[in-house]
Amino acid sequence: MSKNSSTRRLWEAKKGEHLTFLHTDSPLLSLKLMEMGLFPAAKFRLLKRAPLAGPLLLELADNLQQLAIGPAEAKKIWIQ
């Protein structure tokens, strides 16, 4: 999947949809996500987006942990 279609997939994903996180282009963001529990190949559920195209709210399938990711950061995420 290309970067554009990956981004589109994340932004068009419906509330509650299950997705798989692959990687990001930014080492710093990758590191931060990893430290907070979103590891490569981790499965997550898209809970919701904050109003006005704000952060995304994800729930990690592994332990039901919730993470909010800024909109700019979400654009750098590759998913499947």
Place this chain on the structure above:
Amino acid sequence: MDTVTNKQLNIALLGPPNVGKTSLFNQLTGLQQKVGNFPGVTVEKKVGKIQLQNLKGQLTDLPGLYSLFAKSPDEEVVIKALDEENFDALLLVLDASHLERSLLLAQQALAMGIPVLPLLNMLDQAEGQGFQFDTQELLPLLGQEPLRINARQGLGLDQIPKAIDQLLSQEAPSANTDFLALMKSNDAAAQLKDSQKRLEQIRPQLEKARKKTSTKRSWSHFLDQWTSHPIAGYLIYLTVLFGIFQLIFSLADWPMGLIDEGTGALASFIAELLPPGPINELITEGIIPGIGGVVIFVPQIAILFFALSILEESGYISRVVFLMDKPMRFFGLSGQSVLPLLSGAACAIPAVMAARNISRWRERMATIFVSPMISCAARLPVYVILIALVIPDGSSWGFGWKGLAMLGLYLLGVFGALLTGLALRFILPKKDQNPFVIDLPSYKWPRWQNVFLTAYQKSKSFVLEAGKVILALSILLWILGSYGPTEAMQAAEERAQQMSQNESELAQNMAAQKLSASYLGHLGHAIEPAIRPLGYDWKIGIGLLASFAAREVFVGTMGTIYSMGSEAEENTLIERMRAERFEDSQKAVYSLPTGISLLVFYVFAMQCMSTLAVVYKETRSWKWPLLQLIYMTGLAYLLAFLSYQLLS
């Protein structure tokens, strides 16, 4: 038995945020704790005395972090402390409900070469999610089996002394020099590679140690459906905000009145106790009212921090950060700015200090810059007296004009802060790219010991921080207001005697005439040409100068200028101010245009030395407080000028 733990140990608490570190720290140290700062920075450092069985020494609560690869000032402080403070051992708190990431931090801590005692906390939460643990399987990752604890309930803590004893009787682990070098580098790619390698070791072992027997959704998930809902979420947030402000203004009223009366009584008592003279006047008219002016806000600050601490402890504040991030970003701020700006409604000092948790430099500086524009408790007495003076009684659609004016002033401050933030968004450079990723911890019942301790420590820190500056300025202002050129002061005394018919009048007139002839009075006259376009006379000028240290001083100064003395009733002061006329035109000084102009001036003017001092400490530069002083005072002048000119 003579064991290593019979000596005084230097121990630190390390762990990710929201792992129960504060609860464990409070359990282990009780009230024997001190809040200070790490050297050279204002990141909060909590140190407590620990005495548990034969374990004695000092316990430092390090700020929570997910990794030893620092990305924010708080995290840098932890790395520096681990490097320089020679800790004998680390108590590493692991989150059983997020064990994978906790183990990543544990692996890094072990690589530092400091003896580490792993403590597995939040098992109840993990078990609630359907996990079961075989802690022996964690041995290959941690070098020992972690102790199972419940920090909130204080369970399992009695095992710590023996475990520390065993830990310190073993040979200290050797430090991984490559990792230490990587920690200090800014090479995110290399740091990522290192973390990935560690995770590859962690994951298979964790699968053996942790079994998922079921997937249970907690009540936390149910609550989140509402608290982060696009409409209900905001309504809940507004209701919580309204509740906090209701609580502050209804509960703080009574203790504030008591403090006010108490400082007045103390000043009178000391005035009678000491022989008359300058020392007596300095203490009773300078120092006690100055300190009282700080202490009087403690009830409001304590209640605000009590409420905010409940929101933080419960996990709700992360939902607010999530909800508010986008609208705040538009104004150059971030979701993390919400907590500091809320604190600003009580006092800008804790607001500026709370901004240190904002991860990005630009948003942190913008929050620090705009926080003093939020109307703080010190502005309230000024607003009250000026609104009573110039806003007529009456109502529209059931809302009283005076109440609407008060609401309008608060909103004006908020709009000013947001618009300034918006301007800063285009002016300040983006210095760092720290990504916005936040954890939303599960909801928890607040632990009341933590809530009370936070409210106590924040109030104490406010009194100490603000108190020092206010004390110094109170003395300076008292000197400037009590002394003046000898001839002018003698002439003032003669004038007061000629004007007065009895002793009471003499005392009042003497105070007013001497203030007018004092150095402060001279300053007031000197700035009159500059403030006249705003509708102010030299007496208001004195009030503005005197309240530079703290805004609430304005009311007291007006009382002195209009010969009221300290026992004056507010209503009488308002009457005197209402009757005041300009010397040349004989027009009323406190007309609607002047009153509105003065109110607008107080919304924006940077009249708080303590805030400037704290901004200097937080930014470690005079550039920011100076810019703030020039910008806010300039904006206040401009808007006050426009208000007066348009209304008159």
